[in-house]
Amino acid sequence: MPAHPFPYEIIYSSRKTLAIQITADGKVRVRAPKRIPNSVIERFLTEKEGWVLKHLQKKKADAENGYFRDRAQLSEQERNHYREIARDIFTKKTAYYAQIMSVTYGRITIREQKTRWGSCSIDGNLNFNWRLIFAPEEVLNYIVIHELAHRREMNHSPAFYKIVGEIMPDYKKQQKWLRENGQKLWN
Numbered sequence: 001m002p003a004h005p006f007p008y009e010i011i012y013s014s015r016k017t018l019a020i021q022i023t024a025d026g027k028v029r030v031r032a033p034k035r036i037p038n039s040v041i042e043r044f045l046t047e048k049e050g051w052v053l054k055h056l057q058k059k060k061a062d063a064e065n066g067y068f069r070d071r072a073q074l075s076e077q078e079r080n081h082y083r084e085i086a087r088d089i090f091t092k093k094t095a096y097y098a099q100i101m102s103v104t105y106g107r108i109t110i111r112e113q114k115t116r117w118g119s120c121s122i123d124g125n126l127n128f129n130w131r132l133i134f135a136p137e138e139v140l141n142y143i144v145i146h147e148l149a150h151r152r153e154m155n156h157s158p159a160f161y162k163i164v165g166e167i168m169p170d171y172k173k174q175q176k177w178l179r180e181n182g183q184k185l186w187n
């Protein structure tokens with residue numbers, strides 16, 4: 001019995017032909033008709049060896065490149081990278097909208113908090129969640145406008161939303177996006 005340079009499993013069924021698959025987690029699976037001689041499967045595997053090895057290698061490389069990894073499993077280095085991008089984006093957007101809204105602000109801090117997209121302290125320091133950089137641009141703008149509006153109203157009263165609405169009339173659309181899709185920014 002020839003040895004193959006990879007482990008594999010054989011699944012017999014009522015199918016008529018032989019087929020070979022690489023599963024999502026990188027296993028080799030042979031689908032075979034019932035009662036097919038072992039020698040036929042062996043020959044088939046030998047013929048397909050090059051193809052299988054090529055695909056196994058690609059799967060491994062993809063996994064190493066983070067292709068199958070989601071953002072919840074980022075390395076510290078990748079996190080810092082995104083944080084820096086977010087810092088740049090939020091710094092520019094805050095400066096832009098603060099001028100339009102005629103408000104001042106203090107420090108800008110970029111955080112990662114599952115339950116918060118942004119916040120504004122009494123002395124005007126702003127926090128933004130870097131995961132927002134994966135949201136549509138208008139959603140980011142809304143969060144910036146929202147936090148800056150707290151420089152006028154430290155609450156979520158109608159007066160507060162009037163300020164937000166003056167700058168962004170369709171802000172409810174962005175709120176809806178966050179409600180429906182916010183969780184996806186963690187995936």
Ligand SMILES: [Zn+2]
Pocket residue numbers: 146150155156
């Ligand atoms: Zn608020």
